Amino acid sequence: MLMTEQGSTSRELGLLPYVELSFGVIGQTLPADHGYGLYSAIAHLCPEIHEQEGVSIQTISGKPDGEGRIYLSRQSRLKIRLPYEPAKISLLLPLAGQLLTIGKHEIQLGIPQIFPLYPVDKLRSRIVTIKKFQEPEPFKEAAQRQLDALGIQGNLILPLNETGEPSRKAIKIKTYSVVGFSLMVTDLNDEDSLKLQAFGLGGKHRMGCGVFSPFPRRARSVYE
The missing domain is CATH 3.30.70 (Alpha-Beta Plaits)
Structure with missing residues (x-):
């Protein structure tokens, strides 16, 4: 089930609200440096992302092994930040349940949740x-x-x-x-x-x- 939460803080400040799509990740390892490989794998499944303004893709967190890899955990997530616009969000929803290949590594994505950004001072x-x-x-x-x-x-x-x-x-x-x-x-x-x-x-x-x-x-x- 897709969960959505839309905060009012951004609207109160006069900013276009931004949100994060957060996908659960199932897998064992990834390259520690996987930013380009992750973007390439996502773009292969959602080629329209190339033309979308305001989209940021965070690397997936994990525990470094000291040899150029990270080990994934239950807390590992794929987070994509973008404006809260249904058309933009709908372009990325097909990622749900997909298998991504990043180099010699594979991960499977879960069903995304949508969270608003919230302000912190650091x-x-x-x-x-x-x-x-x-x-x-x-x-x-x-x-x-x-x-x-x-x-x-x-x-x-x-x-x-x-x-x-x-x-x-x-x-x-x-x-x-x-x-x-x-x-x-x-x-x-x-x-x-x-x-x-x-x-x-x-x-x-x-x-x-x-x-x-x-x-x-x-x-x-x-x-x-």
């Missing part, structure tokens, strides 16, 4: 890519310019890795790699939180880049 993106900006400080300045262009006020932070350096990430697209950084934005008001979740930063949103989400519950206390 958001993060695992990787944000901005063309021509591959060093931390110029990248941060470029990201700040994009925040300013969206009219979003917040504190932009580049999280540090185990060695104390900004957390540099990369995704592989066919034969080349795109470099980016993890980003956090804190001190957001409700309107700016929803706006950042709707529009994101940088490029490659359909491959899991530039999509901002609340911190997982287990990690929130670290940043509070």
Whole structure:
């Protein structure tokens, strides 16, 4: 059964409501870097997605094995963020129950639920890519310019890795790699939180880049 919840917060703020389609995932493993492969598998079944504006596809969470794979769990989900428009949503509903092949891995999708976005004052993106900006400080300045262009006020932070350096990430697209950084934005008001979740930063949103989400519950206390 398709479950829908439509919050009023976005409407109250004068924004076009965005929602997330959340598909349960059945499978064992995926490549840790699966953004491009996931998008390709989805587009094979729903080719109209190429022409749809405002669609973001988040990578599927799992436990890294340290060898370039992740192990999936009952909590693993495929989440697709898009405007709350019936025509757009209907294009993706055929994914329900489908088998996706990503490299040598296979996953089966469940029946989607639809959830509204909700505002929180801290958001993060695992990787944000901005063309021509591959060093931390110029990248941060470029990201700040994009925040300013969206009219979003917040504190932009580049999280540090185990060695104390900004957390540099990369995704592989066919034969080349795109470099980016993890980003956090804190001190957001409700309107700016929803706006950042709707529009994101940088490029490659359909491959899991530039999509901002609340911190997982287990990690929130670290940043509070």
